[in-house]
Amino acid sequence: MRRITQARPRPRAGRFAATALAIVLGVAFVTATLVFTDSLDARFAAQAEGRADRVDAVALPADPARPLPADGLAKVRELPEVAAAAGTVRGEAVLLDRGGRALGGVPALALSAGGAASRLVADEGRLPAAPAEAALATTSAEAAGYAVGDTVTVVGHDGAEHDFTVTGLVDFGLDLEVAQRGAVVFAPPTARRVTGAEGFGEISVRAAEGVAPERARAALAHALGARAETMTGAEFGRATAEDAGVRTRTIGTALLLFAAVALFVAALVIGNTFAVLVSRGRAETALLRCLGATRGQVFAGVVAEALVVGAVSAGAGVLAGIGAAVGAVRIGAALPGAAAVFGPGAGALVPVVRPGAVLLGLAAGVVATLAAALRPAYLATRTAPLAALREAATADADAVGSRRGARGRLAASGALAAVAAAVTAVGTAAEPGPAAMAVVAGGGLVAFGAVLPVAPLLVSAAARLAAAALGGLGTAARLGAENARRAPRRTAAAVVALAVGAGLITGYTVVSASVQATLAHVMAREMPADYALVPAGSGAGLAGDRRLPPGLAAELRESPAVGEVVRVRRAQARLGAGPGGAEGAGGGAAAAGTGPGGTVAVTAYPGARLGVDLAADTAAGDLADVAPGRVAVAEDTARRLGLGVGDSVALGGDGPGAPARAQLRVAAVAVDFPAGLTLDPADFARLFPDAVGDSSLLVTGAEDADAAEVRAAVERVAADHPGVEVSSAAAQRDQYGRMFDGVFLVVAALLGVAVAIAVVGVGNTLALSVLERGREIALLRALGLTRGGLLLTLAAEALLVAVLGTAVGAGLGTAFGLAAADAAMPDMVPDIPLGRVALLLAAAVPAGLLAALPPARSASRIRVSSLTSAGGGGG
Structure with a gap:
């Protein structure tokens, strides 16, 4: 038995090329992440120790x-x-x-x-x-x-x-x-x-x-x-390092999550490879069983192949990852803005390669390969000795099994989909924040899990539609669609791999666009003008003790380029207690947890006409009704405090001689207005007699003034007051947009590794298909199928996989991207960037064609004489 096992023909190395590449990419990602994070941690630790010595x-x-x-x-x-x-x-x-x-x-x-x-x-x-x-x-x-x-x-x-x-x-x-x-x-x-x-x-x-x-x-x-x-001193150093290290750990955790996704996609590719190779070697395995090989020996043989491929590929991946991390550290150290992303000290990074990073990278590759090979190895042990005599009878086992288990697959997928919906609903109903986003992300993972059981059925259905649609392109294209139906499980693995990568990129795109839209909405609400002048450091929408120099508004009005200047005064008022009606906040203050000592932001616009100079939609009431004793309430504040038109609210001011309480009645509930209460200037002056000076100025250009003239006029006045900042809503929106675009490109590049592995998986699926159908391809060539027709067959199959996987991923990614965005921030403005999503879908076409080229080259080298061989294959 020992001699027979040793004489077993080994698969050619080319059959494992795509699998090895997938492992190398995944392991390189993991190793590079660990090396880069270790380099940041080492820099922080060195600085902390140096400071503690003083x-x-x-x-x-x-x-x-x-x-x-x-x-x-x-x-x-x-x-x-x-x-x-x-x-x-x-x-x-x-x-x-x-x-x-x-x-x-x-x-x-x-x-x-x-x-x-x-x-x-x-x-x-x-x-x-x-x-x-x-x-x-x-x-x-x-x-x-x-x-x-x-x-x-x-x-x-x-x-x-x-x-x-x-x-x-x-x-x-x-x-x-x-x-x-x-x-x-x-x-x-x-x-x-x-x-x-x-x-x-x-x-x-x-x-x-x-x-x-x-x-x-x-x-x-x-x-x-x-x-x-x-x-x-040592405790102080450690505390400082931990505070700074939060950013390092956050970045490292995010990168490791992306690396885990890459490894998961690689595992799908690996499992696909071994499943087909085991199926392809069914006759050989059956012959070994006839000669006395035990199930344990068959299992050990498949696992040994996986161990060798995993170990060699993981070693190459570790080397590639170390090289990539060292290059990233060198580039990051040369970037002047590195500290803004990775924290202080990033500019003096030195690459640190610790044994743990090398060992973890190797272990990740080997374990992922072994885990992916376990099921194929188990299936190999189920091969009966007589299967060598009826290999043809088992060729369609995959398809038969898929039809037989269709109801079971649908039931499993439905159950997982219900769990995903429930988990996502919990996340979106929770208080917006990181925890809620994590729950929604968990629901997304379960949703992708729900795709796994039903993926073969989706492949079969899509292949039938594709075969009908591609009929006009000839027999070769129709054969490509039919080939996907013949091994739906194998094709489904490639589809799911692509769906995971496409779903992550689409989801992040939707979240990024929604956050940008929300920030733009908030800035439009907080800065309803072309420019805002604020005390340095206070921000355009923050209340505080800083005030602008007196006379600044008059200086601005003297410029012909300036059309309107609105003065803004802000403060924090104390909310009164008590039930609604005569006192309190309509009973809502207590409900909102803002009893005595609770505060609310208040704003006044001296000299401005609400509803005219400052217009906003109202959910109830009219802004023009704001007058002494009557206030407008922002919609979110009204909801939080339980206030409505006609309710009374008790406010307390500050400063010498300020009244302990002022009873004000709600005149309007405003949409897209500064948070809190908007008071008449007379009420604001009574509550805050010491708040002399404006918190900010809102400047709008004259109708016939050029935008550059308006900006020059504003900056010219502000230049005479060094403690004054000029901010532009358009400029800030552009700044936020550039920031998120930059982050999007970085994350998309990271997730692109997972997509690259998935594309490798598509090519691997086609290569295994060519390997499995060697005799069939030889027969088609004998019947007159040209090399161009053969390429069209494989291209059609690749496009089916690419389009189906990308479409499924884009659909799930969009849905869970919207859910994650809703869980990230309150009052999220959802936004689906159709252009980016469409670009992602369009990229499936060239990706599928590229993935088909290497298998097509192998298929074109299959000779007609392969009809008389045991399997045929590319040369």
Whole structure:
């Protein structure tokens, strides 16, 4: 038996080429993901350890709104466990670029540095010491083009401009806030003068000689009391690394999910290959059984083939993945915006290849291959010894089994579809957010699982339709459609593989387009004008204490290019309590969980006519009815608070002399209006007597003014006020669009790996079809079928698979993309980008033709003499 097993003819390597390619691509994806994530983690860990070495203990405010008291630093310095202590003033200031404009969309972080216990050190130059000196974060310096020795201008808390000489550059490393906002570093007295901050945002200490860091931390905690949160330097470093590492883990998790999809698609291709090879070798297996081979030996033979193919292909995939990851790290380090995507420190990445990444990549490839080969190996053991004498009788077993089990397949598919619908309904009914999206994604996975049992039936039905439709192209094209029907399970595996990849790309496209549409809708609601002028850092739609300089609206109105200027004032009001009617919020406040102490955003438009200068649709009432004592409520706020036209709401203001409560009646429920309540300016002034100044200005150009003239006029006025930002709804929409388009391209490229594997699967299916039908192809050639006709046959079969798989995937992807978008954000505006989806469907045609070329080449080499051979095959 040993000699017989060794003499068994081995399949030619070409039969496993597509399978090996699928494994290589999947494993390369997994390995590259692990190497790239390990490189990011190593960079973060190195920075955290370096920072932890500089201090032994750190104290932070327990309440971010209440800084540590200034006298606390003196108490800490008197501790016997402390050798040195430093307090960090923490505030914000507007950093101007070389053109005099505010750098970035929010004020920069303003900090103090210096002293023996300061965590900050200058990576270039030195820290500031004199009143006219400052240091910049490396990210801020790069963004504005500043270097050591340059002069920078900073706008302080009082709106005054201050010039400083740059003495050094500070690498803040893992600080995500600095990566997003930038930072300016001053000497302590200068930091207080510029920011107006009181107390300290941090106190760091170096322990006395012989004192352990934990003991220094305990002493620090005792001195500062409950107002401080203390930790050792090492704990602080780990916490900072974990905060920054969230982004790394998120990116790594997303990439691993894509890699898992690629492996799943590869497994379908692998299983398809082994199923056909086992079927093709039925006679050989039966002969071995006749000669005494046991079922265990047959099973071991198929598994051994899978193990060899999986191990060799996984090894090649690991090497390819390492090469791809190293290249990605090198490219990412050279991109100036890498920190914005992957976090601070991405620009100094060094490729890290850990044994775990190599082993996991190898294991993923081998395990996926073995798992895919188990069912074919089991089916091989079911081959009876006498099957060698009746191979022809079993040729259509797949088709017979499909017809016999049609009802069972439909029942299984229906049950899974019902589960998918139920899970998706739960996700869409939940509070929008990541958890709800995860539930919807789970429903999508179950839905694709529901396609698996019914896929052979879909293939058979589609093949019948295709055969009728392709009849006009001749016998060759009709034969291609019929060939798919003859082995529906094999063809279905390729269809499902394509459907998974196409579904993921379509779903993400729908989610991306819906999020973009929703953001555009929100910006149109928050910015109902061409331009908005806001205090630097406040944002166009945020309420806050920052106010615009007085007289700014009058300056804008003087320009002939400006048609209308609407003043906007915003604040947060306290909601009153009590049942509806005379007090409260119509009973809705309690229902919404906004009892005493709850707040609501309020807005007023001094000088503007609601319903005329500011128009919006109303769900009930009329905006023109807003007057003293009467308010308009945004639709979502009305729903949350249970308010309707005619209800009363009690509001409390702030400031000296402000009334404890004002009773206001709802005059209108507005659609697409700022969230919260819109008050008459007189009511706003009574509730907020200290809110002097406008929160923002909405500017609309004159009817006959060119768009460039309007923008120039607005920017010219704003240039005289450094603390003022100009934002454009159109520009912001364009910015968001470019951002999402960029993200879409990245994700589409990742998912494209899964689609590429699926296309390989289509080619593999056709190649196995050629292998299985060697005698039939030889007979057709003998009867006069030309090589062109043979190519048309295989092309028709490839197009059937490609179009069916892509159509199924696009349908499921669109449905679950809409569901995922609804679960992602409240008030989602659904959007199906028909152009992108149509492009995806159109891409199925060339993909199918390309997949058919290699099998067609093999089929064209089959000789008529193969009719007398055992199977025929390509040369």
